[in-house]
Amino acid sequence: MKTKVFSLLVLGLLLACNQPKQGPDMIVEGYEVYPIEGTSIQRVAKKHDTGKVIETGYLENGKKHGLWLTFNERDGRITTMTSYINGLKDGPFLKFNNREQIDLKANYEQDQLHGPYWEYQYGRILKEANYKHGKLDGLYKEYYNSGKILKEIEFTDGVQNGYYRYYDENGNVTVEYEYKDGEKVSGGIKK
Template sequence: MKSLLTLICLSFLIISCGKKQITVPGGKDLTGYEINDIDGSTSSYVIKKDENGNIIEEGMITDGIQNGTWITYFPEESNKMKTVINYVNGAMNGPYLEFNDRGQIEKKQSFTNNKIHGLYAEYKFGRPLKEYMYHDGMLDGYSREYSDRGNLRKEALYKKGKLDGLFKQFDEEGNVVLEYEYNNGEKVSGGIVSKNE
């Protein structure tokens, strides 16, 4: 009788696992995903589809935790990528890209253990709008903002999340119209720059 109960429980477990709708503590909610186990490993390739059968997300999991490259797609267009994200043990690590529906990059950044680390950039029609440098989740290095035409509008230098160095603002012709000097987040000098200077 005990072995029959065990057999029934095992059968129920196998049938339940066949549906592949699981959530692992600390992992991604995989409800609604198709899970394709990879023979001889603890990794699986997972796919989520919309009601029309178009793929809207795909990636790899290891023991229920996101690993490797994950891709999302625009609804109704499973051949057009929306985002590409890289994971290591459930944390974003490496490049992160966002695309518009024409396939052009709109956002590019890099992560280390879920913190922005390196270049953060936004684009419009292939032209940069913003370029910020980060270190361990904090602004660190040059940050630049551009007009829709690609002209430099603002430039600043950061150190450990605080303005540290020159902050400049430019007009449409590229002339400096505002300039401040910062030290550890405190403004120490500067102001409006006249065209005669």
């Protein structure tokens, strides 16, 4: 996954950097448009009032396509990296904090979360889940700042189905419920 994301980032940056230094052919809804000769693809850039680029990516047939990057207005650091196919989010999505660390790592398929999903804070994992066509599917986990598990919830097609477990900071289960098709069927506080 890291190699795929890194490869997409490098490819996007190489394509952006290899464009001739010329002015835009037109402006579309706040974006400067730079056609890529010999293709139906256009590189576009949106700039802040200060002139700094705050968003850049590619259009194919008028729709977002390929790698899109957004940047912080103040310092120009990357804030998000999103993959598109035919105007829909499709592929890896990364969100970065002001320290250039990943805050969110997810995957999209046809504009819906699909596949592994992680949230981080200063490099520590906070949440971990799996999505299937926009719905939670599989084991959802949240973590304490120490990195130990806080809770686990099982989902099937967006509905709680299986165990819900809450842990103390020593790793002991303190609350456990069992769900079937979104309805609690058993469980309670552990002693």
